[in-house]
Amino acid sequence: MDGEKTLLFPKEKIKNYPLYFLRIISKLISLSIFGVGSVLLSIICFPIAKLIFPKKQKFQYHMRHLIYVLFKFFLGIMWSLNLLKIKVNKKNYLDNLKSAIIVANHPGYFDSVVMLSMLKHGSIVPKASLSKGSVMQVIIKELYMPNSIPFDDMVELAKGDLEAGNCIMIFPEGTRSTPYGQHVYKKGAARLSLRANVPIIPVYIGGTEKRGLGKGDKILQVNPNHRYVYDLQIKDPIYPQEFADVPETIAAKRITEKMKAALSDEANAMYRY
Secondary structure, eight states: OOSSEEEEEEEEOOOOHHHHHHHHHHHHHHHHHHHHHHHIIIIIIOOOOOHHSHHHHHHHHHHHHHHHHHHHHHHHHHHTTTTTEEEEESSTTTTTOOOOOEEEOOOOOOOHHHTTTTTTEEEEEEOGGGGGSSTTTHHHHHHHOOOOSSSHHHHHHHHHHTTTOOOOOOOOTOOOOOOOOOOOOSHHHHHHHHHTOOOOEEEEEEESTTTTTTTTTOOSOOSSOOOOEEEEEEEBBOOOGGTTSSHHHHHHHHHHHHHHHOOEEEEEEEGBB
16 A cells, blocks of 8 residues: 555655745646647647648657747746756757657656657657647647557657657656656557667656646645756666567566666665755
8 A cells, every 4th residue: 555655755844835835826827838838839830830831740840849949948937937947967968869769757747848848859658648638639649649559550650750860758657656656667668669679768857856746646736845856867778789689578578677777766766855
């Protein structure tokens, strides 16, 4: 049971209530900006862009870059509201990365925004439920690959992206982590790496607690005494060629185990604060 497990971050009492409530207001402002921006993107920008770039490949190329720019701007707003800060151990590494699969742990719902803000033409494999009954449905359908499509179809779409030099972001847990640790890692990223013959780059998302951004958290909730700090630790690549001498099923299992070892909370405890 969760009650018998150890919290990744100890429970803290609020030390400064005015600042705490200010962070809640900042969070609500940020979510409102994100929601309005998503609506404008899907109902205004996309239709105009389709007229300018009728070919799907061109449309996706330019719109993904627009997402990259907008997410950088949005995170700048969150920084100015004293809500969020980003640290990266390898500056510009992800910006210059080509034809690779990026995997990360998934502590909060801004993880995708943070990661895509570092990939100029990055794609992502989002959770299928995000594309149902919301404005995100249009954006995901037009630009990305939900994890509900058949794996062989995903491989074909991904190969096209990777051959064009793009990177693909995957959260191998499939959903956000819990305050007690990560979920079981799925083998989709490893299988895709083997089929496309591209490396996997693990990125551990550390920093402060992501209270209010996690699975089941309340919207009117933030960290008690600190803003959200994203301390991104980019790990060494995992190359599928290392496992060329074993069957795909075994290779996928070993790659997934290696990913888990690189991204485990236990191995990266020094990056949580």
